[in-house]
Amino acid sequence: MSKTKDGGSVAINMGEPNHHEQLELFPIPSPCIGYCETDNKGYCLGCFRSREERFQWLKYNPTQQREVIRLCRQRKYRRLLATKHETAAPAPDEMPTLPLFDDE
Secondary structure (H helix, E strand, O other), X not given: OEEOOOOOEEOOOOOOOOOOOOOOOXXXXXXXXOOOOEOOXXXXXXXXXXXXXXXXXXXXXXXXXXXXXHHHHHHHHHHHHHHHHHHHOOOHXXXXXXXXXOOO
16 A cells, blocks of 8 residues: 555555556567568468558557467468478379389
8 A cells, every 4th residue: 555645545556467458668560571462362471461450550559469460470370281281292193103113
């Protein structure tokens, strides 16, 4: 408890941090890497942001910017998994054939 000028008491909450909004000392940098091309769903192939996320970045508060970055990481991970599954097993007609005998 802390005393005010008029002698009243004011409760100060020192132990419980506010988890809803984090104080940002520095602005969160844009995830743009300078490779600006969109896929068929409208996401940038460089940073994985949607059109709206790219255009609204400077208007977003830090909490919204962190959420966009989280979504971008998720989209990138999903893209990598999809690419890995496409290249993991070649089609049967593309499989290399090995010689059965060492006649050559």
